[in-house]
Amino acid sequence: MWSVPVLPFKQLISSALFCALSGLAQAGSDLRADDSRLKSLETTDAGRDWEAVGRLDRLGEGFCTGALIAPDLVLTAAHCLYDRDTLEQIDATSIEFLAGWRNGRASAYRSVKRAVLHPSYVYDGTLSATRVRNDIALLQLQRPIRNTTVTPFETDVRPRKGARVGVVSYAQDRSEAPSLQEVCTVMARQDGVLVMSCDVDFGSSGAPVFSFEGERPRIVSVVSAKARVEGNPVSLGASLADELALLEAQLTGTHVGSQLPHGVSRVQVGEPRRRDMGAKFISN
Template sequence: MRRWITMLVFGCILTSGALAQDGRLKRLDTGDDAKAWEAVGRLDINGKGFCTGALIAPKLVLTAAHCMFDSDTGEHIGKGHIEFLAGWRNGRAGAYRNISRVVVHPEYIYDESLSSERVRNDLALLELDQPIRNNSIRPFKTTSRPRTGDRVGVVSYALDRAEAPSLQEVCSVLARQDGVLVTSCAVDFGSSGAPIFVIENGEAQIVSVVSAKAEVRGEQVSLGTALGQPLAELQAELVAGRAVYMGAKRGERRIRVGDEKSDTGAKFVRP
């Protein structure tokens, strides 16, 4: 399956001129810049690493399933501590919430190999301990689009830009096959789970989350989970009560990423 991913990406790069037309990353440092993206947040995981997540309901955050596993042991983080920092920017967030329950896609298997099966099921839903009801932090809608050649964008945190999100407003869908979305969006460590958007009638809607990145002939591409059926299956798992309860307690002091020396490599798979 590693070969399948490599050949698919290789073919996209040979036949597409989209990479040269992509927009650059723009750091969202000010309130005006970040206004439409406050529902994207940083997920601090056990004070060691972070991923990116996005609010899709007042009490639900969408991210990548592999963020919920310890990269050293391969075990589910279980009773660990995860905090969602909505709109985290330069030391402050629009809302702080602990994660109370986590559900990963039932067909997702955590391992070190890069395969279409792993990427297309790399989704997790995180339930907050309290809903976020704030007019400036509005949950995003989701949709099963886009198609090959469509323009998309991504908002993410990363290891070298952990204190404010960055927006790449224009990147492209290079291919969509077997539930895997291949895009030209720029991602790095910490970008796992970052929402990939289309703009529909002036509104950003999530079509994928970042699962992994690949490099072919010096060109960076990202691999993501195409939403639709996988997200519906994940929501059904949550409703059925098949979730892992986390150990965080309200008011408990947390060590955030960067508070002290730690492995801030975040949960991100390098192909």
């Protein structure tokens, strides 16, 4: 049986952040009224458009969710690269990406060659706005996936407060096929952190958060954590704007804004970071 990496719960949240989330959960109850239920993608037809979302297996020690954003790049949460008991970073080459994993089979299997994490990310067992905002990582695969059924997703600007988004994720109760929640709500946006009503669970770490406003879904965040405050579940999403560009520069060894090496495509990211006046998150 899989031991699933734990998304941080309320007992790991700083007291200031807990109070902020408590107020949001109460105020956001009306926003989640239109949220859709989880839809299993266990059939070929249901999962056809989501083959680039896959399970990230850690040598039998658990799994996270990740999404292909280039033929050889998987976007996920940085904390998926850490051992939650020792707080030490694990060897990225021990991870395998199973694109479109469903009922014992994947559209493509790839080992991870290396990983880059946000340079400001700190995994210390606590949960703060700073940690969530920087909770992203890029995994470079040993070989690109050039399967025509596995099309990498593009990224987009961060959604506004009140926007409808969706999540495709694996979790402890859906480890053999992903599920889609096509409609959930951005309850607040503060300093790069998205507070959402999306239904996530253990194993959903790193799951892509999608905007459906264009012709094809675009990734606007990744799932970093979940909490249950005053009986109301909330999920927290990391930022993708300046942070993703920074990771890409680390991966290619270039400066942000410089020309990339031949054959390497730039991951398009969204707007400059903006500050919202929602709940006040106190960073550690």
